[in-house]
Amino acid sequence: PEDVLVICTDGLWGQVRDPEILDLVENKSTEQAARELIELARDRGGPDNGFQMLHIPELDDRLESPSMRAFVDSPLWNRPLAVQSWKAYLGDLSGADDVPPYAAPARATDLSGLPPAYVSTAENDPLRDEGITYALRMLQAGVSVELHQFPGTFHGSALVTTAAVSRRAQREAAGVLRSALGVEPG
Numbered sequence: 001p002e003d004v005l006v007i008c009t010d011g012l013w014g015q016v017r018d019p020e021i022l023d024l025v026e027n028k029s030t031e032q033a034a035r036e037l038i039e040l041a042r043d044r045g046g047p048d049n050g051f052q053m054l055h056i057p058e059l060d061d062r063l064e065s066p067s068m069r070a071f072v073d074s075p076l077w078n079r080p081l082a083v084q085s086w087k088a089y090l091g092d093l094s095g096a097d098d099v100p101p102y103a104a105p106a107r108a109t110d111l112s113g114l115p116p117a118y119v120s121t122a123e124n125d126p127l128r129d130e131g132i133t134y135a136l137r138m139l140q141a142g143v144s145v146e147l148h149q150f151p152g153t154f155h156g157s158a159l160v161t162t163a164a165v166s167r168r169a170q171r172e173a174a175g176v177l178r179s180a181l182g183v184e185p186g
Contacts (some may be wrong), residue, residue: 056121117135
């Protein structure tokens with residue numbers, strides 16, 4: 001799995017088109033690769049990373065946070081699905097002591113030099129605590145961080161598009177992304 005990680009990261013690294021800035025919006029299908037590229041760019045001296053948008057990020061294969069232990073049967077995402085996800089990504093390395101921090105960012109000891117970040121979490125989500133902890137660790141390392149924990153939400157609750165909190169989260173995320181990319185609204 002570590003070889004696969006390096007190949008995947010190096011393959012994606014070769015596809016970075018803009019040598020001046022690397023802005024990555026994380027989503028569940030590309031989150032590990034996006035975070036790997038951000039950290040790899042920092043460690044290799046470029047390209048400069050402008051921003052990281054971490055929406056309900058999956059960061060820790062150890063699955064030990066209080067929220068991960070509490071939400072074992074929540075809708076759409078829960079501890080058993082997280083176990084399955086990390087095993088699919090890391091194989092036998094999942095939960096082992098030697099998982100590389102590129103693969104599981106919560107394991108990184110140095111978060112300094114990362115680009116500014118927007119981190120959002122859902123209150124009733126197994127990933128909540130690892131997102132909040134990672135945001136706090138980035139802040140402590142000198143990274144500019146905006147952290148928003150949306151009350152009353154769960155992983156995937158944005159699918160309930162009629163809910164006021166879903167609309168608010170969508171507006172906020174769009175505004176943050178526009179600002180980070182220097183795009184005027186409208």
